[in-house]
Amino acid sequence: MTALNQLYPQPLWQWFEQICAIPHPSKFEQALSQHIQDWAAAQGLNVVEDKVGNLIIKKPATAGMENCQGVVLQAHIDMVPQKNADKEHDFETDPIEAYVDGEWVKAKGTTLGADNGIGMASALAVLASTDIKHGPLEVLLTIDEEAGMTGAFGLEAGMLEGDILINTDSEQEGEIYMGCAGGxxxxxxxxxxxxxxxxxxxxxxxxxxxxxxxxxxxxxxxxxxxxxxxxxxxxxxxxxxxxxxxxxxxxxxxxxxxxxxxxxxxxxxxxxxxxxxxxxxxxxxxxxxxxxxxxxxxxxxxxxxxxxxxxxxxxxxxxxxxxxxxxxxxxxxxxxxxxxxxxxxxxxxxxxxxxxxxxxxxxxxxxxxxxxxxxxxxxxxxxxxxxxxxxxxxxxPGWKPDNSSPVMEIVRATYNDIYKKDPTIMVIHAGLECGLFKEPYPLMDMVSIGPTIRFPHSPDEKVNVTTVGQYWELLLAVLANIPPKAA
CATH class of the missing domain: 3.30.70.360 (Alpha-Beta Plaits)
Known part of the structure; x- marks a missing residue:
């Protein structure tokens, strides 16, 4: 059986395997949060836990990109805890049993946590890298998104410095999200x-x-x-x-x-x-x-x-x-x-x-x-x-679409350059955190991308392996294409 950490891209899947091993349902994210904080500190990265429990990790730009606009990669730490009636599983203590089934990664009788573990893994893999090009980078990992958006509600102005936020919580490759529902x-x-x-x-x-x-x-x-x-x-x-x-x-x-x-x-x-x-x-x-x-x-x-x-x-x-x-x-x-x-x-x-x-x-x-x-x-x-x-x-609040978004055009053009076709620009009927981020950061330009995830919030949840690779390639290309700050 193929091990998760042997899938492409390895840096992302290696992180996802670690994420699955540490229980992190909504309201019980602290063990995973502490694991990430300890790792970031050991790498010499600047890591801060804000007053509600969100993590903000900062990494300097790679050589030659110091003057680029700052980017915030954002994901949520928690996952939805759902299991089949005949499955013995304690989400507060037991790891997720993820496995590869052909083109999909699934979990045995429970939610997988690809929502939003894949996005979180991609952000951490970028932080861990030594050869990915990017400007000034921040990673924002919020708590309790699935059960009340506590982290997004509690995020304060002044904590982030970036000009652009890339939310990683979308669930269809080939679609770029520029708006979402409120609730x-x-x-x-x-x-x-x-x-x-x-x-x-x-x-x-x-x-x-x-x-x-x-x-x-x-x-x-x-x-x-x-x-x-x-x-x-x-x-x-x-x-x-x-x-x-x-x-x-x-x-x-x-x-x-x-x-x-x-x-x-x-x-x-x-x-x-x-x-x-x-x-x-x-x-x-x-x-x-x-x-x-x-x-x-x-x-x-x-x-x-x-x-x-x-x-x-x-x-x-x-x-x-x-x-x-x-x-x-x-x-x-x-x-x-x-x-x-x-x-x-x-x-x-x-x-x-x-x-x-x-x-x-x-x-x-x-x-x-x-x-x-x-x-x-x-x-x-x-x-x-x-x-x-x-x-x-x-x-x-919902996230109102901005048809003139510069980062939207960057992602669209980058996707077309890689795959020789246009992505679909979408609005999602779900509660992405971007709407809440717009309150403390009204001028931040935002977009949401992700791989194909099917049946989130249910034990049938699965993520398509090929699209994880496509999402990763798009993310790295977008980071490399971020323009300089305006003079």
Whole structure:
């Protein structure tokens, strides 16, 4: 089996192998951060950890390029922790088991962390090099991008000196990104009341699994199933007929990942169990038919449980089911300005049941602030109708495209020179950090590039080996082509 560190380009893959070996899920990046700091200090590089935990590493220009514009290579340290249900893995202590499968690098049963580990590895490989041409160079590694963009929010003015920022968090070779969506977290809290079971004497956990999931921005337009929404639909269609009493609803694990699995704990009369099984078969057949192309492998399974002491009250249960069934999800509008790009979307990401309430955590994304606010209004109206609470937090701005960007033209021309074709200029429906960087650094010229990564934020995540080499060649050529500072 080919070892990662034998792939081209070796300097990048050697760093990626180190990154995979040190756990670094969101909120738990410190071990990897310290490893990088220790390495940078040993190389004699200037390394600073800012007050929120971002790393800034500076390297002088190579000979003859001292007067070039300064470049900031930027990546985020953290990765999304997602695993298959049958995979034993602790993201806080266990390394990522990466392996080569033909033209792809994958992980065994977990997310790979190519998002954004490949970009981070490329930046560190440039720092480690002795023969790559570049002007004054800074590497910015931010924390907690996937779970709240804490690092980008906390970056202060004056920490960076560069004129140009190259974000390495894009996920399609041949595409150059010059804009991205903004977003906000929305949480609806449905009040709970409880009662003793009325006529139920059979108890089960119903699990919906087998969905592809994926990135709630990049993959949202693919029409994949949302486990939370599908279970809510099942309850809406069958709860009354089967006299189901609901005990718990839980699903999804991250607000920015399309939920692959969800489960409910239910009670119902024993005489209705056969009808329940028939309903499950019918519902599974319907959904598999509807999603036969986008997401064909949805699976419903029942597990017998001990009898719970209490169930949701009829009013609370009906309110929850109606709210979840009515809650918008997926693409709400495609962009008129950028063909084929989602303008506004919503992901019903995480549902959790507590004593006092059931929380429904959503992530709204939009290329325009008014689109985001319109979806905030829909959720507010839904909460008002349901006598539920709603809160919005962590809003971050989009990155407005700049058609006159000089670095965009440099990257475009460099790509054409290498590959004899024009790249595609894109806007991504995901939350790149560039929008937040524009606040403390409004004059910094920005662009985003990267290799081809498929199914980020899911255990199916994989990165194409050939495109990593192409991305690397483009990055080095761009660094060599950065012009002098204006006189």
């Amino acid at each position: 906000v977290d929305g949480q609806i809290s449905v009040p709970m009341s409880w009662q003793a079971p009325e006529q139920s004497n059979a108890s089960f956990r119903l699990t919906l699994s087998g969905l592809k999931g994926g990135h709630s921005g990049v993959n949202i337009h693919l029409g994949r199933g949302n486990a939370n929404k599908l279970l809510a639909r099942f309850l809406f269609e069958y709860a009354d007929d089967l006299a189901i009493e609901l005990v718990e609803f839980s699903g999804g694990s991250l607000r920015n990942a399309i939920p692959r699995e969800a489960n409910i704990v239910i009670m119902l009369p024993t005489e209705n169990v056969a009808s329940l099984n028939n309903a499950l078969d019918a519902f599974q057949a319907i959904v598999r038919s509807e999603l036969s192309i986008a997401d064909p492998d949805m699976l419903l399974t029942l597990e017998t449980l001990a009898t719970p002491a209490k169930v949701m009250s009829e009013t609370a249960q009906n309110t929850l089911i109606d709210l979840l069934h009515a809650c918008p999800n997926g693409v709400t509008r495609m962009s008129d300005e950028v063909e084929g790009v989602t303008e506004t979307s919503l992901n019903v990401g995480v549902i959790s049941t507590h004593e006092e309430e059931v929380n429904v955590l959503c992530l709204i994304r939009s290329l325009i602030d008014s689109g985001r606010k319109e979806i905030e209004g829909r959720l507010t109206s839904l909460a008002n109708l349901s006598n539920a609470g709603v809160e919005f937090s962590g809003a971050y």
